[in-house]
Amino acid sequence: MDSIIDATAGSRQDRLLLRAEIDDFNAAYAAALDDGRLKDWPAFFTDDAFYLITSRENHDAGLPVGLVYCEGAGMLRDRAFAIEKTAMFAPRYLRHIVGTSRLLRGREDGTVEATANYLVLQTLFDRPESTIHQVGTYIDRFRRVDGVLKLQERRCVYDNLLVPNALVYPV
Amino acid sequence: MDSIIDATAGSRQDRLLLRAEIDDFNAAYAAALDDGRLKDWPAFFTDDAFYLITSRENHDAGLPVGLVYCEGAGMLRDRAFAIEKTAMFAPRYLRHIVGTSRLLRGREDGTVEATANYLVLQTLFDRPESTIHQVGTYIDRFRRVDGVLKLQERRCVYDNLLVPNALVYPV
Amino acid sequence: MDSIIDATAGSRQDRLLLRAEIDDFNAAYAAALDDGRLKDWPAFFTDDAFYLITSRENHDAGLPVGLVYCEGAGMLRDRAFAIEKTAMFAPRYLRHIVGTSRLLRGREDGTVEATANYLVLQTLFDRPESTIHQVGTYIDRFRRVDGVLKLQERRCVYDNLLVPNALVYPV
Numbered sequence A, B, C: 001m002d003s004i005i006d007a008t009a010g011s012r013q014d015r016l017l018l019r020a021e022i023d024d025f026n027a028a029y030a031a032a033l034d035d036g037r038l039k040d041w042p043a044f045f046t047d048d049a050f051y052l053i054t055s056r057e058n059h060d061a062g063l064p065v066g067l068v069y070c071e072g073a074g075m076l077r078d079r080a081f082a083i084e085k086t087a088m089f090a091p092r093y094l095r096h097i098v099g100t101s102r103l104l105r106g107r108e109d110g111t112v113e114a115t116a117n118y119l120v121l122q123t124l125f126d127r128p129e130s131t132i133h134q135v136g137t138y139i140d141r142f143r144r145v146d147g148v149l150k151l152q153e154r155r156c157v158y159d160n161l162l163v164p165n166a167l168v169y170p171v
Helices: A005-009 A012-034 A038-044 A056-060 A073-085 A164-168 B005-009 B012-034 B038-044 B056-060 B073-085 B164-168 C005-009 C012-034 C038-044 C056-060 C073-085 C164-168
Strands: A045-055 A068-071 A092-098 A102-106 A112-124 A131-145 A148-158 B045-055 B068-071 B092-098 B102-106 B112-124 B131-145 B148-158 C045-055 C068-071 C092-098 C102-106 C112-124 C131-145 C148-158
Touching (some): A012 A038, A012 A092, A012 A112, A012 C112, A056 A148, A112 B092, B012 B038, B012 B092, B038 B073, B112 C092, B131 C092, C012 C102, C038 C073
Parallel strands (some): C045 C148
Antiparallel strands (some): A092 A112, A102 A112, B045 B068, B131 B148
8 A cells, every 4th residue: 555644744735735636536536427437436446445425414423324335346336337227317417516625634554534525416308407416525535556546435425315316326 | 924925926836835725724614614613713814803794796886894794803703602602593504615716916914815716505404405505705815823824804705695694604 | 839738747746736727727717707807708718719618418419519609819809898798688696616627638739638617606686596507517728828828728518408698608
């Protein structure tokens, strides 16, 4: 594992560059989902990654439950495959607006914790307007794998109640 | 007072790093409010700070009035305390999406002016959807205090008409 | 033409600084439109620039058509002038929230391709709430002119159907 703790413990410049790199990562991640390239989605994670979509209420209560839960690259790939092969949901466009990221801390195991707020907008093909689909915050742990930032953990904590069928899509 | 004017008058790299630092500041500021940590809010300001929430109409007309007005750390702390101790408003989640910041200019007194657009989304506990609570722009003056960026002035200029009771919360 | 390909082919730091510079550009571009300074809008483009607002559906189908189309600085200036001199639309505020940008690639001709998601909110003067006006992504090509970043090409690809009269404004 390549450590990135030096970047958070290091100089102001190192920290700001790492933050910019996380912004870059989040923009690429959002573009993959917005473009519907679900098969590219698992590559943003480490092989042992943990992915969760949960409500703010559950998160604040310390409950580990969520409406979507993936552990490991296999589950992420299964999920992406399943969504691409099903057509039970109305066709729609999604668009992520991700706020600038915030570095929280580097940990002794070489990972870095960061957060970023997100807003996902949804446009149904037969409706003229876009609407707010999901509002929340990413609570992330990043690790560098062969020099490339990957998500070891992403918790998507949403504020709004969600209709279950929309949850089929990753955020 | 530590001067930060060198960063704006300086090289392209210095300016971009300062801009990244302001993005970082805005993300931390938003997280404090989104998490409901109102007691942390005054610490983002200098002791002699000026804070205003005003309409775009009043701002464009050069009117110094606003619906929320704080001058000095004491007023900021009083406001944060009052909000935390009152329960007259429906419980809700707030979520800030702050656009990337823009450096305007460094001033001779060592402060730096910057702006950033913001969108605040609101989720009431008994309503399934999130709605647009406030849309506007921060017009800021930053100063470095013991090496840390602080707001000497933040004007929150909102586009939309606001219902008065929502204004109890800082933006 | 000043080449900026070195910045994308170069070190991680060079790339991140270029990305920060594009964020800065997008924030300044948004502010010009949000402030209603339409006469400043053409200066964000090169003299031979191409500007297009088109639907995601048309874009994905490879159709070069769009609801707004400008080629060259003259057309951009004409458009800005026409909007400023007409008063056939209800007065409104617009506010851009632009996500962090993503560098795609540097090209051999010295230009750099990048994208950024955007959300434009609209507030009509006689309505209390702000609404979602347009959601989409910028697909850009930047070129450096006398050291300053300019848009050689900006394609605004929107997700939602738009009411025609709102399209008079650039995005």
